[in-house]
Amino acid sequence: MAPETPGRETQETLSNLLREDRRFEPPADLAAAANVTAEAYEEAAQDRLAFWERAAERLTWEQRWETALDWKPPFAKWFVDGKLNVAYNCVDRHVEAGHGDKVAYFWEGEPGDSRTITYADLQKEVSKAANALTELGVGKGDRVAIYMPMIPELPVSLLACARIGAIHSVVFGGFSATALKSRIDDADAKLVITADGGFRRGAPSALKPTVDEAVADCPSIEHVLVVRRTGQEVAQTDKDVWWHDIVERQSAEHTPVAHDAEDPLFILYTSGTTGKPKGILHTTGGYLTQSAWTHHAVFDLKPESDIYWCTADIGWVTGHSYIVYGPLANGATSVIYEGTPDTPHRGRFWEIIQKYRVTILYTAPTAIRTFMKWGDDIPAKFDMSSLRVLGSVGEPINPEAYVWYREHIGGDRTPVVDTWWQTETGAIMISPLPGVTAAKPGAAMKPLPGIVADVVDDQAQSVPNGGGGFLVVREPWPSMLRTIWGDDQRYIDTYWSRFEGFYFPGDGAKKDEDGDLWLLGRVDDVMLVSGHNISTTEVESALVSHPKVAEAAVVGATDPVTTQAIVSFVILRGAAEEGEDIAKELRDHVSKTLGPIAKPRQILIVPELPKTRSGKIMRRLLRDVAENRSIGDVTTLADSSVMKLISEKLPSAA
Ligand code: ATP
Ligand code: MG
Numbered sequence: 001m002a003p004e005t006p007g008r009e010t011q012e013t014l015s016n017l018l019r020e021d022r023r024f025e026p027p028a029d030l031a032a033a034a035n036v037t038a039e040a041y042e043e044a045a046q047d048r049l050a051f052w053e054r055a056a057e058r059l060t061w062e063q064r065w066e067t068a069l070d071w072k073p074p075f076a077k078w079f080v081d082g083k084l085n086v087a088y089n090c091v092d093r094h095v096e097a098g099h100g101d102k103v104a105y106f107w108e109g110e111p112g113d114s115r116t117i118t119y120a121d122l123q124k125e126v127s128k129a130a131n132a133l134t135e136l137g138v139g140k141g142d143r144v145a146i147y148m149p150m151i152p153e154l155p156v157s158l159l160a161c162a163r164i165g166a167i168h169s170v171v172f173g174g175f176s177a178t179a180l181k182s183r184i185d186d187a188d189a190k191l192v193i194t195a196d197g198g199f200r201r202g203a204p205s206a207l208k209p210t211v212d213e214a215v216a217d218c219p220s221i222e223h224v225l226v227v228r229r230t231g232q233e234v235a236q237t238d239k240d241v242w243w244h245d246i247v248e249r250q251s252a253e254h255t256p257v258a259h260d261a262e263d264p265l266f267i268l269y270t271s272g273t274t275g276k277p278k279g280i281l282h283t284t285g286g287y288l289t290q291s292a293w294t295h296h297a298v299f300d301l302k303p304e305s306d307i308y309w310c311t312a313d314i315g316w317v318t319g320h321s322y323i324v325y326g327p328l329a330n331g332a333t334s335v336i337y338e339g340t341p342d343t344p345h346r347g348r349f350w351e352i353i354q355k356y357r358v359t360i361l362y363t364a365p366t367a368i369r370t371f372m373k374w375g376d377d378i379p380a381k382f383d384m385s386s387l388r389v390l391g392s393v394g395e396p397i398n399p400e401a402y403v404w405y406r407e408h409i410g411g412d413r414t415p416v417v418d419t420w421w422q423t424e425t426g427a428i429m430i431s432p433l434p435g436v437t438a439a440k441p442g443a444a445m446k447p448l449p450g451i452v453a454d455v456v457d458d459q460a461q462s463v464p465n466g467g468g469g470f471l472v473v474r475e476p477w478p479s480m481l482r483t484i485w486g487d488d489q490r491y492i493d494t495y496w497s498r499f500e501g502f503y504f505p506g507d508g509a510k511k512d513e514d515g516d517l518w519l520l521g522r523v524d525d526v527m528l529v530s531g532h533n534i535s536t537t538e539v540e541s542a543l544v545s546h547p548k549v550a551e552a553a554v555v556g557a558t559d560p561v562t563t564q565a566i567v568s569f570v571i572l573r574g575a576a577e578e579g580e581d582i583a584k585e586l587r588d589h590v591s592k593t594l595g596p597i598a599k600p601r602q603i604l605i606v607p608e609l610p611k612t613r614s615g616k617i618m619r620r621l622l623r624d625v626a627e628n629r630s631i632g633d634v635t636t637l638a639d640s641s642v643m644k645l646i647s648e649k650l651p652s653a654a
Contacts, residue, residue: 013457014468014520016510017594018442018538020399024406025438026415030388034435036297036449044449051450052078052478055293056285059084059329060093062258065285069476074496074503075483076476078286083258086265086288087163090328091126092256094119103333106307106356107152110199110339117152119331122159125152127254129160132247136191136223140165140259143189143267145221147171147180147211149198150338153227153243154314155324157193158266162284165259169267169279172315173198174613174638177213179277183269186279187485188220195227196234202343204230212237261285267485268317270423278494279485280317280423286478288329290427294448295326298417298431299360299389307386309335310362311349316614317423318393321479322362326427341367346374350382350409358384361409362391366615368401371409373550375574379408389434390416395616396519398541399442406441420444420519422505424495426479429453430517442541443518451477455509455517460499468510468535470523472502508535525619527556527564532597536619539566539600542593546586548572553609553617554600557626565601567626569609569646602626608642610634622646 026034044051049068056065056079065082094102100120107115117125138144144166148154154170161168169187171180184192192215197206208226212235215221226234227243265284269277295301301308308327312318327334335356341349349371353361371379390410392402397418406416415434421427429451430444437445447453452475455463463469480503483491498504508520520526520535527534536554543552551571556564570586583603591599610618613636621643624631631647634640 013463013533014508014510014526015532015534015597016466016468016512017534017598018399018518018541020440020442022399022403022441023438024415024441026435027413030300030415031435034433035300035302036433036435038436040297040433040449041446048450048452048475052289055450056082056289056478058292058296059089059285059288065261071476073501074492076480077262078478079261079289082261082285084261084285084288085163085256085258086284086325087126087130087159088256089288090159090162090325091119091123094331095123099331102331104328105152105155105334105336107336108338108352109151110202110337110343115152122156124252125156126159126163127252128247128250129156130163130254131250132225133160133164133166133191135246135250136225136241138164138166138191141264142166142191143169143187145169145171145180145184145187145189145192147173147175147192147194147207148227149173149195149205149207149229150313150336151195151198151227151229152336153193153195155328155336158314158320158324159328162265163254163256165257165263167264167266169269170315170320171269172313172613173207174315176635177210180210181214181218183277183279184214184218184221186269187267190220191223191225192221193225193227195229196232197230199230199339201340204232206230206232206234208232208234215239259284262482264482266320268320268423278490280481281483281485282426282479283482286480287426288325290477290479291321291326292329294428295322295332296330297433297448298419298428299362299391300434301327301330301332301360303331303333306332306359307335307356308332308360308362309337309353309356309358311337311341311367312362312364312393317426318362321427341370347378347381350379350384353384353387354382357386359386360389360391361387362393364394364615365392365397365401366395366611366617368392368397368405369544369551372401372404373571373573376408384409385411387411387414390414391419392416393419393421394614396521396537396541397442398537398544400541400545402441415439416441418442418444420507420517424481424505425473425477426481429473429477430519440512440516443512443516445516447517453517455511456499456502460502463511465511465513465515468508468520468533470499470504471507471509471517471519472499472504474502525555527554527566529556529564529566529597530562534566534598538594539568539590539598542590542598543568543570543586545593546589548582549586550574551609553619553622555619555623555626557601557623559601566598567602567604567622568600569604569606569622571606571609606646608639608645610642610646611638612636613638
């Protein structure tokens with residue numbers, strides 16, 4: 001087959017290989033009582049701005065906005081001239097409404113300690129912390145870096161910043177001193193909030209030494225506010241202030257002042273898979289409107305009866321929008337867990353669900369595939385009959401992982417919502433609604449009401465049903481990023497230049513015959529095989545649909561005949577044996593499932609896959625292995641020893 005191939009940058013469409021006929025209708029009782037029904041799509045289609053104004057009315061505004069949207073592409077202002085305080089919306093208004101005794105957070109420490117924090121407690125803690133920040137000289141518009149374990153002081157710190165109008169920049173606690181320093185410098189932060197350490201994998205894991213190293217050379221930092229969590233010994237510097245010294249002695253009263261709808265709320269650096277991390281800037285009114293509305297709609301959250309648990313780290317956007325801002329704005333009761341899923345045993349998540357009678361669980365495909373690998377018998381030991389909605393975020397979810405999640409965690413009765421969004425979008429954009437959508441395993445289905453997204457070809461033309469290409473968002477949305485901190489030009493170049501007038505998130509997608517959307521991963525990961533653009537996601541999903549496969553990562557390696565050839569890295573399920581014929585069996589399986597064009601040239605059985613700290617597969621490094629190159633920058637890997645394990649397994653990778 002002669003490859004009459006366009007260059008990678010001129011891909012026109014994506015081949016659409018995967019067929020999936022399973023459907024899961026919403027449970028009748030859920031549909032009958034759903035927060036949001038199919039009418040929402042019609043209402044939003046009739047008048048999108050009026051739809052978002054109604055969503056904004058779910059919040060408490062000190063001053064109502066004049067105009068819903070001021071759009072000077074690509075710069076948006078939502079709810080212009082509106083004023084509100086985010087912390088008041090997340091905390092005080094629930095106390096004023098008589099819900100002070102309601103639990104905001106059930107917090108579970110890794111060693112087994114726990115704390116129950118009501119909305120009234122939260123109001124006191126946030127007020128004290130806000131007073132302490134003021135005493136430390138932090139004011140409106142100042143930047144505060146937050147580098148903490150998953151302890152209650154973390155959401156308290158975010159809310160204290162929001163309350164006084166300081167801009168938080170949370171840096172995930174697994175990042176290095178260099179990464180922390182570059183984020184502090186980029187935002188010119190004045191204060192760092194941290195802890196001595198947190199508990200990970202059964203042991204205290206230090207954070208403070210990393211902060212000391214980062215801050216040694218950060219002139220903008222005036223103070224380091226330190227929570228004592230593990231009791232580890234920490235070196236003291238003259239910038240250090242203990243949380244228990246300064247916060248505890250503050251007044252528990254603090255009057256929130258209203259901020260402008262477009263005042264910045266936070267900066268969050270994207271995980272930086274490639275290039276210099278981007279400081280994604282979110283503002284106040286639009287962000288809270290959409291994070292709260294989507295949490296209400298996509299999870300069907302009933303604040304009176306649900307116990308909601310999002311397992312993300314608050315260091316990622318998922319934690320910002322769906323542990324802190326969305327759930328609290330809705331008056332939800334949430335679980336927060338400090339540690340890892342395998343401490344002290346591999347059933348820890350299910351034990352937590354059983355203990356708190358969790359009704360809604362929101363987690364990531366990487367976690368689900370790990371649980372599949374550990375075996376079905378582990379979740380089977382726990383009572384998870386309380387669960388009623390399951391969510392997935394972070395990567396495309398393979399249909400097989402979706403079905404496993406629904407069956408083994410959701411008892412085959414819970415809808416699974418596959419939610420597509422990004423740090424940049426601030427909140428969920430494409431997702432089923434649990435009381436409305438007949439969901440297909442692996443599909444994010446439809447843009448939410450009020451979101452106008454599409455799949456286009458290289459020429460920005462909408463692809464027909466059955467086609468694939470680039471995901472775009474055609475109209476601004478309330479929780480969209482406003483810019484990249486300090487770099488408007490990079491904002492324009494990165495997101496608004498590929499397709500005139502459209503937001504380009506960098507992801508590939510396809511529309512199936514019904515027009516439903518399937519996300520296919522980053523366009524950088526798309527392979528070009530004999531003139532066909534094939535998504536890594538589809539081949540990975542085909543591999544994962546084989547009963548012996550737990551996880552798979554696929555890359556395109558340069559090939560003299562086919563331009564690129566498909567190379568697969570596969571982790572086998574717990575019980576599966578790594579026999580002689582497994583590679584052939586899997587190659588044939590892919591060929592049968594997707595067609596001969598997608599048949600991998602090579603299958604490599606490996607013990608682990610390289611992942612970012614947020615759990616996403618880093619295909620770039622596997623491409624290096626597949627092409628026999630020396631392996632590139634591994635500093636953003638969660639565990640850099642993984643590449644050594646993989647290389648050891650493959651003395652001659654080719
Ligand atoms: P960086 O931009 O720094 O490389 P990142 O893109 O991994 O990091 P996030 O903003 O946390 O950082 O992740 C958003 C991306 O994750 C999306 O652009 C998409 O590629 C992927 N993603 C998230 N949710 C889904 C989903 N439900 N289905 C498919 N892909 C998803
Ligand atoms: Mg990204």
